[in-house]
Amino acid sequence: MEELIISKLDSARRQLEIAIKLYFHFDDPVSIHTLTAAAYKVLRDINKNRGNDPVLVKEWLVKYLTKPEKQKEFKKLMNEAENFFKHAASDPEKTYTFRPRQTEILLWEAVGIYQRLTGEIRPLIHLYRGWFMMHNLHIFDGMPEAGKKNLQSLGYKSSERAKYFSDMLPLAHKTDNG
Numbered sequence: 001m002e003e004l005i006i007s008k009l010d011s012a013r014r015q016l017e018i019a020i021k022l023y024f025h026f027d028d029p030v031s032i033h034t035l036t037a038a039a040y041k042v043l044r045d046i047n048k049n050r051g052n053d054p055v056l057v058k059e060w061l062v063k064y065l066t067k068p069e070k071q072k073e074f075k076k077l078m079n080e081a082e083n084f085f086k087h088a089a090s091d092p093e094k095t096y097t098f099r100p101r102q103t104e105i106l107l108w109e110a111v112g113i114y115q116r117l118t119g120e121i122r123p124l125i126h127l128y129r130g131w132f133m134m135h136n137l138h139i140f141d142g143m144p145e146a147g148k149k150n151l152q153s154l155g156y157k158s159s160e161r162a163k164y165f166s167d168m169l170p171l172a173h174k175t176d177n178g
Helices: 008-024 029-049 057-065 068-078 080-086 101-118 123-134 145-154 158-174
Strands: none
Touching: 008 029, 008 101, 008 123, 008 158, 029 080, 029 101, 068 080, 101 123, 123 145, 123 158
């Protein structure tokens, strides 16, 4: 393969799909976060360039819920892991306490904005959204009870991510419209 000509959206999709595969196989959390954060930035920029409202949680929190004098500090905190994993010029010996759970939220947000921008329901994105919702039902108050019960009935524990992935991937491909 000598050349690849890809769009920014395709680049983000590729990063998200690899991050999702790594996630479901309990692979390296730093790589998952780095891929997710890179895709998130591309999607955020496309969203902004298209003149859309800031639908991303990070932007929304800064714009509407953070005091103006604290916005810079908040942005730094939100991007701390991403920047730690990418840069070492000013702090090559520094360590960082990383919480991979924050990646799950960022990945949820990134796949949501990808779907809004493209209208696609990609199989891997569909799988991740289902998994995230199944394990975070407490935050989806607006979800119909029937939907909650369907997700609960699947009964996959957090430790069974890889099993969920292998069981559900064939079903997700059947719903693919992308």
